[in-house]
Amino acid sequence: MSEIPVLDQGLAWLILISFSIFWIFLGYYLGRKNTDVEAYMLAGRKVGLALGMTTAMATWVTSNTTMAAPQLAFQMGIWGMIGYSLGSVGLILFAPLARRIRELMPTGFTSGDFIRLRYGKTAWRIFLGISLFYGLGWLVSLGMAGGVLINTLTGINYHVGMSLMLLMCVLYTMLGGLRAVIGTDFIQTLIILCGLVIVAFLVIDHVGLDTIYSSVKEERPQLLNLLFPAAIMFLFNNLLFGIGEIFHSNVWWSRAFAFREGVGFKAYLLAGLFWAPVPIVAGFLALSVPALGVNIPLADQVGPMVVAEILGQAGAVLVFIIIFSALASSLDSLLAALSDLVLIDIYKGHIKPQTDPQTLQKVAPWIVLLLGIFTWLLCLPRITTLAELLYFTGAFVASTIWPITVGLYWRNVNPTGVSAAMFFGTLIGLASYFLIGFYVAALVSAGVSMVIVLLSTLLKPVTFDWQTLNVTHSMRA
Amino acid sequence: MMISLLFFKLIIYLALGVVIVAPITMAYLWFKERQEGKLW
Numbered sequence: 363m364s365e366i367p368v369l370d371q372g373l374a375w376l377i378l379i380s381f382s383i384f385w386i387f388l389g390y391y392l393g394r395k396n397t398d399v400e401a402y403m404l405a406g407r408k409v410g411l412a413l414g415m416t417t418a419m420a421t422w423v424t425s426n427t428t429m430a431a432p433q434l435a436f437q438m439g440i441w442g443m444i445g446y447s448l449g450s451v452g453l454i455l456f457a458p459l460a461r462r463i464r465e466l467m468p469t470g471f472t473s474g475d476f477i478r479l480r481y482g483k484t485a486w487r488i489f490l491g492i493s494l495f496y497g498l499g500w501l502v503s504l505g506m507a508g509g510v511l512i513n514t515l516t517g518i519n520y521h522v523g524m525s526l527m528l529l530m531c532v533l534y535t536m537l538g539g540l541r542a543v544i545g546t547d548f549i550q551t552l553i554i555l556c557g558l559v560i561v562a563f564l565v566i567d568h569v570g571l572d573t574i575y576s577s578v579k580e581e582r583p584q585l586l587n588l589l590f591p592a593a594i595m596f597l598f599n600n601l602l603f604g605i606g607e608i609f610h611s612n613v614w615w616s617r618a619f620a621f622r623e624g625v626g627f628k629a630y631l632l633a634g635l636f637w638a639p640v641p642i643v644a645g646f647l648a649l650s651v652p653a654l655g656v657n658i659p660l661a662d663q664v665g666p667m668v669v670a671e672i673l674g675q676a677g678a679v680l681v682f683i684i685i686f687s688a689l690a691s692s693l694d695s696l697l698a699a700l701s702d703l704v705l706i707d708i709y710k711g712h713i714k715p716q717t718d719p720q721t722l723q724k725v726a727p728w729i730v731l732l733l734g735i736f737t738w739l740l741c742l743p744r745i746t747t748l749a750e751l752l753y754f755t756g757a758f759v760a761s762t763i764w765p766i767t768v769g770l771y772w773r774n775v776n777p778t779g780v781s782a783a784m785f786f787g788t789l790i791g792l793a794s795y796f797l798i799g800f801y802v803a804a805l806v807s808a809g810v811s812m813v814i815v816l817l818s819t820l821l822k823p824v825t826f827d828w829q830t831l832n833v834t835h836s837m838r839a
Numbered sequence: 840m841m842i843s844l845l846f847f848k849l850i851i852y853l854a855l856g857v858v859i860v861a862p863i864t865m866a867y868l869w870f871k872e873r874q875e876g877k878l879w
Contacts, residue, residue, distance in 0.1 A: 410877045412868035440842055555862040562855055575844045588840045636861035639854030646851050
């Protein structure tokens with residue numbers, strides 16, 4: 363429900379429509395060069411460092427980064443911001459993995475390809491279950507977040523905002539494939555970063571860091587406490603959850619396949635280093651609340667409300683554009699990566715194994731559209747507890763950290779042990795989610811999975827030939 | 840144990856500094872790779 367819209371509706375419509383037209387046109391323009399399915403799905407496997415780094419960064423800067431970081435700073439203080447910024451560790455740790463993936467699988471398409479070739483069909487199907495559940499959960503949460511944020515910030519009806527957001531992303535992803543996603547990500551990243559810098563400087567200029575610090579120290583000293591237990595616990599859970607999300611998800615794997623040789627390591631490393639300060643810059647705005655004396659009815663609106671309070675309509679416009687860009691940059695990436703997984707691992711892998719590359723190229727945009735429609739249907743009932751669903755998926759994704767990591771580097775991993783590790787890691791992680799709390803789900807799942815992978819490999823090692831990974835699909839037209 | 844004003848400012852300014860450097864680096868790399876024909 364809309365509490366206090368911070369942006370004028372007419373202005374909001376103007377921004378929404380003009381940006382939508384621009385992104386869709388750009389998607390169409392960039393997609394003209396897609397001559398085969400490899401170009402459509404992986405941008406021709408020649409993406410350079412500039413676009414590689416920005417697409418990795420843009421995808422990881424979601425509406426959560428820009429909205430939840432101020433909320434966490436408001437509730438957990440300094441550790442809330444730093445804990446959130448540790449989400450960058452996943453990106454940094456994925457850097458060497460991206461290099462290894464490109465070396466081992468120069469013709470690979472999805473993370474599913476790796477699990478199938480490395481561990482066999484049982485592990486592949488368990489992994490697909492985990493990956494599709496997580497991917498769809500994230501996609502639906504982003505679609506809903508789009509509707510909720512547009513509604514909260516502007517008063518535009520939830521269903522209208524959510525539908526527009528999804529329609530725009532589906533259209534340009536359909537038209538241009540990964541090339542459109544990466545091209546729009548570049549501009550969206552620049553908008554987000556420049557917008558954040560402007561907002562931060564204006565807040566520092568209007569309120570001042572000394573005033574912010576002294577007001578927080580006087581009214582809410584626990585926010586500056588370095589021994590805040592809840593915040594420290596959040597920090598570790600967020601760290602593991604982030605690593606699990608990145609290591610298994612096809613969003614990051616498809617980029618590792620799409621980057622030009624030698625680019626993956628640098629792109630992920632730089633993306634992680636540049637992403638780390640974003641939650642701190644977005645988060646510290648919330649610490650100015652005691653100094654400003656603003657009444658915050660809902661904690662998740664603290665960022666936009668502080669900016670609107672200090673900067674008026676101009677600030678509200680800026681925040682709206684930043685959040686809109688952050689949402690689109692993640693939604694499009696997820697749509698593309700998830701539709702790749704459906705196309706290669708479900709359609710070609712399970713339904714029509716003999717499909718030729720030309721047919722796959724024709725089917726690919728339709729899968730994006732179908733996925734968009736399915737997401738839209740799931741987003742229709744507005745569920746407000748979706749953040750909990752994302753923590754719930756922590757149990758699923760953390761169980762894949764060990765199978766992915768050791769599978770890329772160790773020759774003797776036991777495939778049956780890996781299937782058991784993902785299955786029981788998820789199961790026991792889920793049990794701990796319900797019996798103990800959300801903050802241990804990822805930790806328990808990763809722990810159980812690690813023990814099973816290590817024990818099974820130690821007791822019954824199975825030698826693997828790395829060359830097996832080099833034979834995936836022949837997709838060139 | 841409370842964080843000091845100096846450390847608080849250090850964290851914010853350091854973060855802000857990196858966020859300023861990031862888009863400059865991206866734009867520079869974009870122009871450089873575009874000239875070399877290595878954008879994609």
